[in-house]
Amino acid sequence: MVKKATREAYGEALAQLVKQNPDIVVLDADLAGSTKTSEAKKVCPQRHFDMGIAESNMMGVAAGLAASGKIPFASSFAMFAAGRAYEQIRNAIGYPHLNVKICATHAGLSVGEDGATHQCNEDLALMRTIPGMCVLQPCDAQQTTQMIKAIARMDGPCYVRLSRMAVDAVYDENMPFTIGKGNVLQKGEKIAIVASGIMVQEALQAAKQLPFVPTIVDMHTIKPIDKALLCSLAKDHQLIVTAEEHSIIGGLGSAVAEVLAQQPHACALRMVGVFDVYGESGTPQDVLHKYGIDAKTIVNTILTQPFQ
Amino acid sequence: MKKEELQQLARQVRKDVLWEIFSAQSGHPGGSLSAADLGTVLFFDEMDITKENAQGQKRDRLVFSKGHAAPLLYALLCEKGLLEKDDLTTFRRINTRLQGHPNMNYIDGVDMSTGSLGQGISAAVGMALANRLDGNTHRIYALLGDGECQEGEVWEALMSAAHYQFDNLCVIIDHNGLQIDGKVDDVMKVDSLYDKAIAFGCHALQINGHDMDAIKTAFAQARQIQGKPTVIIADTIKGKGVSFMENEAGWHGKAPNATQFEQAIKDLGGDAQW
Numbered sequence: 001m002v003k004k005a006t007r008e009a010y011g012e013a014l015a016q017l018v019k020q021n022p023d024i025v026v027l028d029a030d031l032a033g034s035t036k037t038s039e040a041k042k043v044c045p046q047r048h049f050d051m052g053i054a055e056s057n058m059m060g061v062a063a064g065l066a067a068s069g070k071i072p073f074a075s076s077f078a079m080f081a082a083g084r085a086y087e088q089i090r091n092a093i094g095y096p097h098l099n100v101k102i103c104a105t106h107a108g109l110s111v112g113e114d115g116a117t118h119q120c121n122e123d124l125a126l127m128r129t130i131p132g133m134c135v136l137q138p139c140d141a142q143q144t145t146q147m148i149k150a151i152a153r154m155d156g157p158c159y160v161r162l163s164r165m166a167v168d169a170v171y172d173e174n175m176p177f178t179i180g181k182g183n184v185l186q187k188g189e190k191i192a193i194v195a196s197g198i199m200v201q202e203a204l205q206a207a208k209q210l211p212f213v214p215t216i217v218d219m220h221t222i223k224p225i226d227k228a229l230l231c232s233l234a235k236d237h238q239l240i241v242t243a244e245e246h247s248i249i250g251g252l253g254s255a256v257a258e259v260l261a262q263q264p265h266a267c268a269l270r271m272v273g274v275f276d277v278y279g280e281s282g283t284p285q286d287v288l289h290k291y292g293i294d295a296k297t298i299v300n301t302i303l304t305q306p307f308q
Numbered sequence: 309m310k311k312e313e314l315q316q317l318a319r320q321v322r323k324d325v326l327w328e329i330f331s332a333q334s335g336h337p338g339g340s341l342s343a344a345d346l347g348t349v350l351f352f353d354e355m356d357i358t359k360e361n362a363q364g365q366k367r368d369r370l371v372f373s374k375g376h377a378a379p380l381l382y383a384l385l386c387e388k389g390l391l392e393k394d395d396l397t398t399f400r401r402i403n404t405r406l407q408g409h410p411n412m413n414y415i416d417g418v419d420m421s422t423g424s425l426g427q428g429i430s431a432a433v434g435m436a437l438a439n440r441l442d443g444n445t446h447r448i449y450a451l452l453g454d455g456e457c458q459e460g461e462v463w464e465a466l467m468s469a470a471h472y473q474f475d476n477l478c479v480i481i482d483h484n485g486l487q488i489d490g491k492v493d494d495v496m497k498v499d500s501l502y503d504k505a506i507a508f509g510c511h512a513l514q515i516n517g518h519d520m521d522a523i524k525t526a527f528a529q530a531r532q533i534q535g536k537p538t539v540i541i542a543d544t545i546k547g548k549g550v551s552f553m554e555n556e557a558g559w560h561g562k563a564p565n566a567t568q569f570e571q572a573i574k575d576l577g578g579d580a581q582w
Contacts, residue, residue, distance in 0.1 A: 025441065049437065049472070057430045057464035064434020067412065067420055068365055070441070072434075088427055088461070096412050096421040 003166035007105040009141035011036025013148035018044040027074040035075040035105045055080045059088035066098035078107035082123035094130040103160045108245035110165040112284035119279040125250020127159040135223040137161040139200035140170045146177035165284045182226040188213035192233045196252045199243035205295035230259045234267035248273035309353045311520045318348040322549045324383035330569040332400035338559040340380035342484040342544040349523040351384045359389045362416035369419040373428025374453040375409040390417045426459025436474040450479045455487030457498045469537040470509030477537040478530045484546035486557040505539035517542025
């Protein structure tokens with residue numbers, strides 16, 4: 001099967017939407033070729049605006065567009081969208097709850113060769129703290145398409161976390177997708193792996209290497225997190241393992257922990273993710289392997305637990 | 309509107325500002341008073357905002373990028389009939405619509421939530437873009453402080469407004485020369501704002517920000533400029549109209565006590581109408 005990056009699917013989905021919906025305005029910060037908003041520019045150049053290497057202003061302009069009834073899609077790398085422009089997103093977009101869609105690419109370690117300055121492992125944590133912000137992370141191209149269509153329909157600010165690296169398909173065209181509802185990919189016993197983004201594929205790989213069948217959940221919506229699903233997983237399993245290409249501080253693992261710590265069923269939790277360190281240069285595969293963002297680490301995390 | 313009428317309105321606006329801040333015992337008088345004449349001309353002569361069209365975008369819009377001058381915005385909205393006099397005493401109090409810095413979702417006529425300096429002007433650029441896309445010929449105004457121009461985002465925004473030739477955008481800089489820590493020239497020099505605005509590709513004007521006729525003329529000129537945004541650098545006096553507040557950085561964000569309030573109202577003509 002052909003691998004495809006979620007950013008590629010984003011570009012294609014946006015190009016379709018921008019043709020259909022005259023309210024959509026696309027903003028980029030000198031990275032249109034990389035974020036793939038260049039696809040939207042090809043079909044609708046009159047509603048694609050390069051704001052230059054000035055992400056803070058881009059977010060403010062997006063806020064002004066949304067305050068005028070437009071549906072702005074603002075893109076850059078995750079580091080510069082969520083990181084550099086955090087306060088603009090918090091105060092100019094989040095506080096007035098404006099209908100801005102922030103679609104950030106090149107998230108996480110899988111950026112690879114560019115190294116630590118560009119490998120944003122903190123964006124979910126940053127965006128999750130903003131009241132009213134919807135935070136999403138697709139795992140494959142098909143889901144990205146559904147997700148981009150869904151956020152164009154919903155009112156309110158969204159942050160979508162996209163990746164540079166091409167990944168295998170998890171879903172076919174008939175996939176269910178609802179914002180806020182995690183997808184149970186397989187039902188198993190004892191252990192549930194709750195993964196997001198590129199770690200969904202790794203979780204599926206890990207499951208093949210385990211001596212039992214684990215439950216696997218694709219938690220594409222980081223906020224609002226699917227509390228009902230998590231509570232039911234906690235009730236039926238001994239251990240939940242979260243898997244994310246993000247710092248374990250503030251990301252999916254933290255979001256799951258916040259729910260589990262406040263529900264009545266005892267269930268252990270272990271996290272696979274980036275352990276409070278910066279990444280480094282290397283091929284995406286080498287970097288992910290070195291920092292334990294892979295199926296092997298999920299398997300080891302599960303097999304070294306005393307819950308077997 | 310005639311100069312004398314505008315001056316009379318501006319006096320009332322200044323009294324409203326002081327009343328809000330005195331009631332709350334909190335707020336920013338200095339920069340509200342320095343921009344009061346600019347705001348009065350905008351609301352009562354230049355912009356086409358009315359009580360009836362306050363909702364929506366079929367009118368000129370104003371972003372208070374210097375959001376700490378919220379008392380001025382509320383005073384203007386009050387004199388325009390969009391807020392009641394009683395609302396002014398709720399400024400900065402719990403459960404109020406009159407937040408310490410403006411919230412666009414609470415009050416019709418507040419066009420953007422602001423308060424974090426440098427951000428409002430970017431939103432104004434976005435509004436100018438939206439108007440252009442919609443063929444909406446109404447104008448967008450942004451009011452900034454001169455200290456605010458130390459924020460890099462201001463220059464990102466001007467760069468983008470000039471690049472996209474937003475001649476429907478008019479940026480007004482309340483050039484009172486003072487900021488919290490002292491003189492702008494001492495804290496971090498931003499002048500010449502005029503030369504910088506020109507260098508960034510904008511049309512620029514420098515005027516006396518307390519001369520009603522000069523302000524009106526500047527806005528009229530800005531409307532004629534094509535292919536670039538206009539930046540009006542308005543030379544003002546921080547605390548203007550209140551004897552003991554004028555040119556005192558200490559009155560940036562301090563409320564007057566009862567004696568001071570009485571003196572301030574006296575300075576403004578002594579006919580406070582609440």
